[in-house]
Amino acid sequence: MPRNIIECRNIRKSYVNGGIETEVLKGVTFSVAEGEFVAIMGPSGSGKSTLMHILGALDTPSSGGYFLDGKDISQMTDDELADVRREKIGFVFQSFNLLPRATVLRNVILPLIYEGVAQEKRREIAERALSDSAFPEGFWNHYSNQLSGGMMQRVAIARSLVNNPALILADEPTGNLDSKTGEIVLHTFQALNEGSHGKTIVLITHETYVAEHADRIIHILDGNIVRDERNLRKRVAKIEESSRA
Amino acid sequence: MTTEDLFRESYRAVAVNKVRTGLTMLGIVIGIASVIALTAIGTGAQGTIQSNIQSLGSNLLIVTPGASRAFGTTVSAGLGSAATLTPADANAIAGLPDVAAVSPEVRANEQVVYRGQNTFTSIMGVVPAYAGVRNVQVAQGRFITGSDVQGSQLVAVIGPTVLQDIFGTAVATATPDMAIGQQIVIRGAAFTVVGVTVAKGGAGFMNQDDMVYIPLSTAQHYITGNTQSLNEIDVEAASQNAMTAAQSEITNLLLRRHNISDPAQADFNIINQATIVAAASSVTGTFTALLAAIAGISLLVGGIGIMNMMLTTVTERTREIGLRKAIGAKKKDITLQFLSEAVMLTFGGGAAGIVLGWLAAAVVSHFTAIPTSITLGSVLLAFGVSAGIGIVFGYYPARRAAGLSPIEALRYE
Known part of the structure; x- marks a missing residue:
């Protein structure tokens, strides 16, 4: 039995807006084991973004416990959360969030700066992450804003890998991509999840098609988990070799 | 984050928009240059006046006949008229x-x-x-x-x-x-x-x-x-x-x-050279201080320009700040980065200002009879002041950047 990377115990989150308290998460309990590829699915307004923020240590729950890699982070301060994010989590965002006017390599190296990795080791780590995310070598010194969306997202994936995180958290990673480049990105995730990498991946999406690339799908609606099931019809992202570049 | 990384990141950020950076720095350049040039002229004038007075002699007291007075009256003739x-x-x-x-x-x-x-x-x-x-x-x-x-x-x-x-x-x-x-x-x-x-x-x-x-x-x-x-x-x-x-x-x-x-x-007067030197020094000192104060105002305006640009930068780079926080940057890292960007601007402006001020002083000396002298003190002061301006005017924008919530910042359009 592999250990749990994520353990959520009755997580609640409410916001007060204009004197009215709105409960966005109404007691969410689930866990994700090491090496799992889980999709969290739900329509907009379901609370999946709020859940993503808590899972990503960007926010803390109003009540309940959240253990990430065995550590309770539900009561941490901002700076402690920053440490957790730096050490344990790799983020992939819908809008890539790369530094413009910076090369691919520099974007991938960025988390290592905050990690305090020695100057001479950075490039090597970044290059490994780029090849793990199947990013073509010829573009390593291109500026990020000269790349296509699919390429940018793979730079972002490489960036999420450099600090060797316990969890990769992808928030609508294909949302800004066409179906073909979306397929490449999903393929990259599947490749990172399988085999020697064995990365734990949580993917947040509202599209059933995207969610079906994961091993397990958690459905969330109105702040509650409504369904948590093995994905028996797992799709395997197919890419033609020519479209890799 | 090491100091080297901090400077590298700041330099890259500052170098991205060269025109804007240059124009913002210009405010500091002009401010520092005018402080340097005007104090150089003031100090130079002070030195000349003092050496002119000193060249009359050293530790000199000059005794001259005063106004002659007829005994028992208060009528007096002009100064120096008495043969006393x-x-x-x-x-x-x-x-x-x-x-x-x-x-x-x-x-x-x-x-x-x-x-x-x-x-x-x-x-x-x-x-x-x-x-x-x-x-x-x-x-x-x-x-x-x-x-x-x-x-x-x-x-x-x-x-x-x-x-x-x-x-x-x-x-x-x-x-x-x-x-x-x-x-x-x-x-x-x-x-x-x-x-x-x-x-x-x-x-x-x-x-x-x-x-x-x-x-x-x-x-x-x-x-x-x-x-x-x-x-x-x-x-x-x-x-x-x-x-x-x-x-x-x-x-x-x-x-x-x-x-x-x-x-x-x-019926005599005594002029004390030290008194003349002191009076002249006080006049030229006041004059120099006045010039420096005027130049200081332009420095203040330059500082506000820096603050304005830094605030704009923080808004423009909200998503970048959000990303940096998401990948593990702490409040301190963000504060330091924006602060060092501001200090880099003012320090660079200060260095350019010192060179420009020195050139201006040299030109003034060359084309007029006014000698100028740039003291090490005024150069160090200019560096100190320009770095200080960066810290003072960069602090608020930096704190604002560091205080952004990563969630809000990442969502910012």
């Missing part, structure tokens, strides 16, 4: 404890003629002590000696301006020695030139280059025709600290000798 200073006064002053040297003088304005060339100049009747007290050096020949004075010799030492006026520019520049031994005529008496003084370059009301020095006794006999009154007694105090003491000793002595009980009725 006598050689006996000078001898008495020489005996005072805080006095190092005394130089009694008589003065007249006369025509000086040499082979048809003539000039109208000051004739000074002096004793050998004059050279020491008034800091006069001889370039050719010798100065007036004690035996010249005792024997009322008809000898003259001329200033370089006089040399040029009556012997011609060619002699003055090429062969000033030629003047030695020549006869010049003053008031019908022929004087032998025995020396030429070194140019002092002094300008204005008392040009020490445009003078003819002759022995005091000779001047009294041939020029003024009066052996009892002196135009001036120059006194060198024993030391700089003794000047005030010497001044009051002389005052008391002369009041006693002239039988005056009320110091307000004194």
Whole structure:
């Protein structure tokens, strides 16, 4: 039995807006084991973004416990959360969030700066992450804003890998991509999840098609988990070799 | 995050928008340059005025006759009109404890003629002590000696301006020695030139280059025709600290000798060189401070420009800040980054400003007579101030950036 990377115990989150308290998460309990590829699915307004923020240590729950890699982070301060994010989590965002006017390599190296990795080791780590995310070598010194969306997202994936995180958290990673480049990105995730990498991946999406690339799908609606099931019809992202570049 | 990384990240951020960075820095450049240039001019002017005053002599007290008053009346004639200073006064002053040297003088304005060339100049009747007290050096020949004075010799030492006026520019520049031994005529008496003084370059009301020095006794006999009154007694105090003491000793002595009980009725004046220097320094110091204050205002405006740009930058880079926080940057990392960007701008502006200010000061010196002097202090101050401006005006934008919530920042469009 592999250990749990994520353990959520009755997580609640409410916001007060204009004197009215709105409960966005109404007691969410689930866990994700090491090496799992889980999709969290739900329509907009379901609370999946709020859940993503808590899972990503960007926010803390109003009540309940959240253990990430065995550590309770539900009561941490901002700076402690920053440490957790730096050490344990790799983020992939819908809008890539790369530094413009910076090369691919520099974007991938960025988390290592905050990690305090020695100057001479950075490039090597970044290059490994780029090849793990199947990013073509010829573009390593291109500026990020000269790349296509699919390429940018793979730079972002490489960036999420450099600090060797316990969890990769992808928030609508294909949302800004066409179906073909979306397929490449999903393929990259599947490749990172399988085999020697064995990365734990949580993917947040509202599209059933995207969610079906994961091993397990958690459905969330109105702040509650409504369904948590093995994905028996797992799709395997197919890419033609020519479209890799 | 290491310091090296911090600087590298800041440099990249600052280098992204070169035009905007340059324009923002320009505010600081102009501010620092004007502080440097204006204080350089102020300090230079102060130095010149002080050295001009110092060139008159060192630890100098100048005693001149005051207004003469008829006994029992309050009617007074103009300053210096009284013939109240006598050689006996000078001898008495020489005996005072805080006095190092005394130089009694008589003065007249006369025509000086040499082979048809003539000039109208000051004739000074002096004793050998004059050279020491008034800091006069001889370039050719010798100065007036004690035996010249005792024997009322008809000898003259001329200033370089006089040399040029009556012997011609060619002699003055090429062969000033030629003047030695020549006869010049003053008031019908022929004087032998025995020396030429070194140019002092002094300008204005008392040009020490445009003078003819002759022995005091000779001047009294041939020029003024009066052996009892002196135009001036120059006194060198024993030391700089003794000047005030010497001044009051002389005052008391002369009041006693002239039988005056009320110091307000004194028939003489004493000018203290230290007082003049202090007054001049205070004037030029105030002037320099005023110039620096005006320049400081432009520096303040430059600082506000920096703050404005940094606030714009924070807004523009909200998503980047969100990303940095998401990948593990702490509040401190973000604060330091934006702060160091601001300091980089002001420090760079400061360095450029120092160079520009130095050039401006050099140009001013070159095209006007105003000398300038840039002190190490003003350069260090400029660096300190520019870095300080970066910290002060960069702090608020940096805190604002660091305070952004990563969730909100990542969502920002």
